[in-house]
Amino acid sequence: MSDLLRPPSAESVATATAELLTAVREGQPLTQCITNSVVTGFTANVLLAVGAAPAMVDIVDEAGMFAGVTAGLLINLGTPTPEQRRASLEAAAAAHTAATPWVLDPVAVGALPVRTALARDLVAVGPSAIRGNASEILALAGASAGGRGVDATDTPEAAADAARSLARTHGAVVAVSGPVDLITDGDTVIRIANGDALLTRVTGGGCALGAVMAAFLGAARTTGHTALEAVAAASLAYTLAAEDAAVAAGGPGSFAVALLDALAAVEPVRILSGARVEVSAVEDRPVEVHG
Numbered sequence: 001m002s003d004l005l006r007p008p009s010a011e012s013v014a015t016a017t018a019e020l021l022t023a024v025r026e027g028q029p030l031t032q033c034i035t036n037s038v039v040t041g042f043t044a045n046v047l048l049a050v051g052a053a054p055a056m057v058d059i060v061d062e063a064g065m066f067a068g069v070t071a072g073l074l075i076n077l078g079t080p081t082p083e084q085r086r087a088s089l090e091a092a093a094a095a096h097t098a099a100t101p102w103v104l105d106p107v108a109v110g111a112l113p114v115r116t117a118l119a120r121d122l123v124a125v126g127p128s129a130i131r132g133n134a135s136e137i138l139a140l141a142g143a144s145a146g147g148r149g150v151d152a153t154d155t156p157e158a159a160a161d162a163a164r165s166l167a168r169t170h171g172a173v174v175a176v177s178g179p180v181d182l183i184t185d186g187d188t189v190i191r192i193a194n195g196d197a198l199l200t201r202v203t204g205g206g207c208a209l210g211a212v213m214a215a216f217l218g219a220a221r222t223t224g225h226t227a228l229e230a231v232a233a234a235s236l237a238y239t240l241a242a243e244d245a246a247v248a249a250g251g252p253g254s255f256a257v258a259l260l261d262a263l264a265a266v267e268p269v270r271i272l273s274g275a276r277v278e279v280s281a282v283e284d285r286p287v288e289v290h291g
Contacts, residue, residue: 007188007279008229014275016225017233018268020216025051029071029218033211034058034088036078036107039204042256043074046208049263050237052215063087064094071218073102074211075122077115085118092125101128101217101227104172105210110139123170128217129231130166131175131210134159141166156182160189164282173231175213177206181235185228186282192232193276195239196246198255205259209238232277240274241266 008016031052035043044054057066060083067073073095075088095102104127106119119140123130130140134154141162156178163174167186176182181192199205213234220230241262248262249255 010277010279013190013232013277014272016229017236018271020219020225020230020233021237021268023219023223024215027219027222028053029215030055031211031215031218032057032066032070032073034063034084034091035074035076035207038078039207042204043208043211045260046263047211047215049260050212058084058087060086060090064090067091067094067100068098070100072214073100074214075102076105076107076207076210077119078107078207080115080118088122092122096125103127103129103131103210103214105131105207106136106140109136126170127172128227129173129175129213131213133177137174137176138162156180173227175231175235183232183235189280190232191278192235192239194236194243196242198246198249198252199242201252202256212238236275237266237271240271
């Protein structure tokens with residue numbers, strides 16, 4: 001159980017990750033995903049591998065109803081069809097009413113107008129977390145025109161100020177994915193240096209992480225961990241599993257399969273010993289380093 005009155009340390013992030021991973025496996029949080037058609041199957045398999053229960057409910061008049069009873073919700077804007085756009089707004093509103101934690105993944109916002117307008121409508125509803133690459137976070141904050149489609153043209157550090165601003169404005173935890181993931185609630189910045197470049201060679205690597213964050217946020221409701229801890233825990237468990245998968249993989253194809261195996265196999269002791277985490281204050285001065 002976390003001490004909610006004390007900001008996290010690097011060691012406490014690793015401990016919270018181990019605790020939340022156990023909670024996900026024991027509780028199997030039902031995790032609703034309104035996500036893009038390219039990654040639906042992979043995302044569901046990642047959730048199953050980590051211990052959660054996926055539910056790909058993205059139909060108008062069902063999405064909102066389900067968001068009121070699910071443990072966590074992901075809204076991913078990768079392929080926002082008219083049906084999905086309506087379902088996303090419906091689900092976000094229902095999640096807000098039911099206090100269901102939800103994650104917004106603003107895929108390719110900035111250069112593409114339909115999803116950019118939708119992302120701004122959704123962020124106004126109040127997501128628990130926003131997960132994206134640096135260019136997506138900068139675009140959502142109005143600080144750039146976005147990246148090259150789904151690919152970032154900026155670094156997480158370049159998006160640090162935008163991430164903190166989004167977090168403070170919308171009361172959300174903001175996670176910026178990259179070689180070193182940057183996660184902030186506006187007051188604290190957590191950097192996670194785990195992971196492997198093969199994650200960028202598999203379709204759905206980042207999208208599935210958003211679903212894992214939704215599952216961990218759902219589990220956190222029963223453990224007392226903060227949203228910041230839950231989002232950081234999802235990133236840490238996922239990227240550590242990616243490191244293990246890369247050791248066993250011969251390339252992107254076998255890596256995708258090995259990642260599922262590694263997510264199912266990763267243990268708390270691996271997290272506590274392998275975490276490479278830095279926690280900083282808002283002024284970006286390191287206060288704790290672990291690993």
